[in-house]
Amino acid sequence: MKKRLVSLLAMATMTASMFAACGTTDMGGEAATEEKEPATAEEIDAEAAAVDLGEDTGKVLNIYVWNEEFKSRVTDHYPNYEEVDATHGKIGDVDVVWQITENAGNAYQDNLDAALKGQADAADDDKVDIFLIEADYASKYCDTDYTMPLSDLGITSSDLADQYEYTQTIVKDGSGRVKASSWQAAxxxxxxxxxxxxxxxxxxxxxxxxxxxxxxxxxxxxxxxxxxxxxxxxxxxxxxxxxxxxxxxxxxxxxxxxxxxxxxxxxxxxxxxxxxxxxxxxxxxxxxxxxxxxxxxxxxxxxxxxxxxxxxxxxxxxxxxxxxxxxxxxxxxxxxxxGGTWICAATGTDNPNLVKDIILTMTTDQSVLKEIATADLDCVNSKTVLGELANSDEGxxxxxxxxxxxxxxxxxxxxxxxxxxxxxxxxxxxxxxxxxxxxxxxxxxxxxxxxxxxxxxxxxxxxxxxx
CATH class of the missing domain: 3.40.190.10 (Periplasmic binding protein-like II)
Structure with a gap:
């Protein structure tokens, strides 16, 4: 797994100029990395099952967002998250830093693009670990090697089996690998x-x-x-x-x-x-x-x-x-x-285990998703939870x-x-x-x-x- 992370990070460096070349609002598909041969679901799951993430080494978890929606979901529903202030928190001994840049004038994407282009040379505490995307520009990021396939985190199709199919289709790359996960079915x-x-x-x-x-x-x-x-x-x-x-x-x-x-x-x-x-x-x-x-x-x-x-x-x-x-x-x-919001793991993160746990907890844990639905009036990405809510006064x-x-x-x-x-x-x-x-x-x-x-x-x- 470590070799694959290094390889992906090197590829990300090689493709860094793509963000600038294709404009700030829309990459128009021209940012896609070289077409990969489509893989079968069985092949992807086999890759995921063989993943060894090793130990996390990062002391800081940097999360790039455009508003406080996801922060509020993590603060309210992710186990063991402790809020420090409006832009900082802690999960165990890891400091969480919320890099919040509003969407107006494409500022969020511009800021994120600059950070991803500098990922290879960034100090460990400055690396992007997680970033969020919306449906309208999902392919801009999922078709590059800046985003890790979820299978590279050891996440399998069975982990995501209760989600709605469209929420995975929208974030697949050319090889058929899912590159992000959402807690919402919008x-x-x-x-x-x-x-x-x-x-x-x-x-x-x-x-x-x-x-x-x-x-x-x-x-x-x-x-x-x-x-x-x-x-x-x-x-x-x-x-x-x-x-x-x-x-x-x-x-x-x-x-x-x-x-x-x-x-x-x-x-x-x-x-x-x-x-x-x-x-x-x-x-x-x-x-x-x-x-x-x-x-x-x-x-x-x-x-x-x-x-x-x-x-x-x-x-x-x-x-x-x-x-x-x-x-x-x-x-x-x-x-x-x-709309809808998807969680991406940034290639080069030095906290892959924590990133994996956040993605699985916030987008597949049915107890957490039910909390989000009832507390935040959200339509969550779980067929089971929506079925339960549809037949209960809780909905x-x-x-x-x-x-x-x-x-x-x-x-x-x-x-x-x-x-x-x-x-x-x-x-x-x-x-x-x-x-x-x-x-x-x-x-x-x-x-x-x-x-x-x-x-x-x-x-x-x-x-x-x-x-």
Whole structure:
């Protein structure tokens, strides 16, 4: 194992320039290391079973994150973790240092990239041990040798067998090896205002509301009823991921950027609803978009996963819909996912045993995952735990009026299809939404907005052509 670690670290040094060469926001797939022959699951498990990690020698465990979410999970749920202050802790005799850099302006990735490029020459106490990634840029890191395959830590497929398949597919490298693990299954759905549903649809029950939004045709019909009653459905930006997660092909095919028919369906459906004043054009996370959290915002729904409950609906603020327990949850028009956080082991860590234990404890230990689900309102990456919660009052949520959403969340996780995932997703999705906002707001025709998208993509990915 020590020889393999040295080899991987040497390869990481050789490929260090790839981060800089491919830009700061998206590596566009060009950062992938040399293609490896795909390995079978049996071969990978055999490798894992033969691993000898030796002893940990590191006195400091450096964890790179963009916010305090994972830190709070470790602080609250990892056995024997002792908090020292906001950025320091202890696990036994190892000092834990949280390297927290916010995501704004790509600062987190820039900081992480610099640290990984310097990993080979870093002093032992300065080495990156663990870092986190999101779905939108998972391939940027998993397709390089900066991340250790979990099998190199001795983690086998049986260790991960209770996880949802898509959470592993998204972090596999070209050889089929899983490079990260998540405690979350970020399947998502439609979060609706029960009071508006009762007024407009005559019911607030999840199954009956689901029938009214079961596909995009029914959703659009319901949106018009909602508008006629003096409300708005949501922002057009809320629905984008549901459409983009259900495309027929990848963004880039044979060197060409192709706008999928389902993406264009989003454009046409959204524009029709904007013209009917059934949807707004508010940017996600903005002040106008956030008004829907309050009854006076007169907004029927948001689209989001379980982390949306805890982080986005202001449940602790008096007067919000969440604080009054008046949201409901259903699957919505199509299965999709949004986000999720994965734990990576950095090649060159001098604490491989501790890193392995953190990954296994935080992403596979069912007792810990159940604690996270019930304490933090998270949808965890365990079929067993979600099944237990779906059939127990422990899964009931006050912000949802006592509703238990775990059966819907579990079904959504099973239905996620990542066959069309590509390294270009983040860049293409962002630029497409930015361009189309001009169309929705009357500042460009649809053709002009498409031209804006083509121009932005040509600048971001000069080697590609846009159809």
């Amino acid at each position: 399947s998502a759905g439609l979060i609706y205002n029960r009071d508006i549903a009762k007024e407009v649809l005559g019911t607030e029950e999840p199954d009956e509301v689901q029938a009214a939004v079961a596909d995009w045709s029914k959703y659009n019909e319901t949106a018009k009823k909602v508008a006629d009653a003096g409300y708005t459905m949501c922002s057009v930006m809320d629905t984008y991921r549901t459409y983009s997660n259900n495309v027929s092909g990848q963004w880039v095919q044979d060197g060409k950027v192709v706008v999928d028919d389902n993406i264009m369906n989003w454009v046409d459906d959204s524009m029709a609803l904007v013209e009917d004043k059934a949807e707004t054009t508010y940017a996600l996370w903005g002040d106008d978009w956030a008004k829907g959290k309050y009854p006076e915002g007169k907004q029927f729904c948001y689209f989001g996963p379980a982390w949306f409950f805890n982080f986005c609906l202001d449940v602790d603020k008096e007067g919000t819909v969440a604080n009054d327990g008046r949201w409901g949850f259903c699957e919505g028009p199509q299965s999709y996912y949004w 009931n949520m006050d912000l949802l009026g006592g509703q238990n959403p775990y059966a819907q969340l579990a079904a959504g996780a099973e239905g996620i299809d990542l066959s069309n995932l590509s390294p270009y997703d983040q860049g293409c999705n962002e630029e497409f939404q930015n361009a189309m906002k001009n169309y929705f707001e009357g500042n460009a025709t649809k053709e002009e907005a498409l031209d804006l998208f083509k121009k932005a993509i040509s600048e971001k990915y000069p080697t590609l052509t846009v159809e």
